[in-house]
Amino acid sequence: MKKQKSPKVVERIYEAMAPYYDFIYGKLLFNEGREVSIELLDLKSGDRILEVGVGTGLTLPLYPLNCKVVGVDLSENMLKEAEKLIKKKKLRNFEVKKMDATKLEFKDSSFDAVLGNLFISATTYPENALREMIRVCKPKGMIVLMNHFLSENPWVARAETAFNPIAEKIGYKSNLEMNNLLASVGLKPKTIKKVNLFNLWTAVSMENNK
Numbered sequence: 001m002k003k004q005k006s007p008k009v010v011e012r013i014y015e016a017m018a019p020y021y022d023f024i025y026g027k028l029l030f031n032e033g034r035e036v037s038i039e040l041l042d043l044k045s046g047d048r049i050l051e052v053g054v055g056t057g058l059t060l061p062l063y064p065l066n067c068k069v070v071g072v073d074l075s076e077n078m079l080k081e082a083e084k085l086i087k088k089k090k091l092r093n094f095e096v097k098k099m100d101a102t103k104l105e106f107k108d109s110s111f112d113a114v115l116g117n118l119f120i121s122a123t124t125y126p127e128n129a130l131r132e133m134i135r136v137c138k139p140k141g142m143i144v145l146m147n148h149f150l151s152e153n154p155w156v157a158r159a160e161t162a163f164n165p166i167a168e169k170i171g172y173k174s175n176l177e178m179n180n181l182l183a184s185v186g187l188k189p190k191t192i193k194k195v196n197l198f199n200l201w202t203a204v205s206m207e208n209n210k
């Protein structure tokens with residue numbers, strides 16, 4: 001069995017990437033998916049949202065201002081960029097903290113909704129992160145992921161699997177299979193939308209039926 005990359009390695013990759021991150025993963029390529037992910041959260045005024053793997057905070061300006069958002073990430077350098085954005089855009093209802101998404105320091109059912117954008121294939125133990133997202137989200141709350149998952153087309157899937165060793169060096173897995181991953185933690189897709197360049201990414205919402 002292939003050895004999993006340690007969370008420390010993931011942290012180091014994003015520590016180094018932080019100054020260039022917005023240039024590579026910025027608005028042009030990924031904001032369609034980020035906007036769709038916010039729509040799928042189905043937010044109401046006053047909702048408290050957790051965003052895991054918040055990174056440099058590129059999704060933060062897209063939330064409605066009448067919500068309270070807490071963002072967590074492993075990488076301090078990514079969070080420093082997020083803090084700069086929060087200050088620049090005067091996002092008063094937003095805070096970010098260094099925290100491992102697989103060991104969340106929040107009580108059960110403490111958020112109305114939980115989001116992970118471009119996160120679930122970047123983290124070492126995606127099932128553990130999803131279990132934590134389920135635990136801290138209220139029953140019936142929405143859990144949303146926007147991510148690249150393994151293609152259903154066998155030829156594309158083969159290419160994605162071949163590319164994976166390179167993808168892992170730059171901080172993500174290119175061959176994460178969505179349906180098995182969600183089923184492994186008891187999550188059922190509610191809405192699935194194809195997003196971003198050539199519709200190669202997926203935004204998926206799930207109701208938390210814990």
Ligand SMILES: C[S@@+](CC[C@H](N)C(=O)[O-])C[C@H]1O[C@@H](n2cnc3c(N)ncnc32)[C@H](O)[C@@H]1O
Pocket residue numbers: 007010011014025034052053054055056057058059072073074075078099100101102116117118119122123124129
């Ligand atoms: C590709 S970036 C996505 C950032 C942001 N969500 C966006 O839309 O641009 C993935 C982020 O997940 C973070 N990450 C990976 N594993 C994590 C974990 N176990 N706990 C918290 N953050 C993690 C990385 O540090 C990185 O900032």
